[in-house]
Amino acid sequence: MEEIKINRDIAHLAVLQRIELIDPGLKIVRKLLGRYLFSNFFSKYLINVSQISNKYSNLMKSEFENLERFFKTGQNILSIGSGIGGFEFMIYKRIKKTKINFIEKNYVSKKVKYGWDNFNKEAYNSLILLEKFLIDNGVDKKSYNIFDADKDNLPKERFDIIVSLYSLDYHYDFNIYLKYFKDVFSDNTILIFDTIRAEYFEKIFKEINIIKEDNETMHKSKRIACKFLIR
């Protein structure tokens, strides 16, 4: 099974992206000492990198196993809000000849807030570290492209699968990407994402399937697979 290599800088991003990776003790430190110190110091220097690496690796394996049936050889994939890219690494390792396009933000908020953000200003990534993660873990440079979500050069091509785990419509409004989706959706495109309002999408897609329900996470979200964007 694939092991993931990460250094402290990347582990720091992973714990900001996936708060379930940190120990309960550090969660208490966050409550007591505040978001600024947590985001910039404790979440980087008070973590055990190899423990985070193992936990992150297992988490991404289980995410991949949950969605494995959607991925096939040779697909053109778009990932929105991949974080450091562990899930996409699993796709790369398990499915042959895929091309993966990443759209991510290129900064870390000073005081990371978890929850819905109307202005979509919250971000927890670095495109340099995302690329470092891919290279360090042996992903071939020819098999991916990385795009900055805040720049005006998003890839305009048809995608077989668009995936956004705990990002699109979990932290920020789906409609930010609606116009863009109209350019990159074909009749076969499948969009998979986690949302807190699955019913809302009945007016946007002709076909919606619920893949899993999360009642334990802070937002009580559903993961849905959508097809046939209504134009």
Ligand SMILES: C[S@@+](CC[C@H](N)C(=O)[O-])C[C@H]1O[C@@H](n2cnc3c(N)ncnc32)[C@H](O)[C@@H]1O
């Ligand atoms: C909660 S993390 C989830 C990361 C990863 N998908 C995972 O499951 O571990 C949400 C990610 O969405 C990114 N993000 C926030 N706004 C975004 C936007 N408009 N477009 C793309 N990514 C965005 C953040 O930087 C962050 O890495």
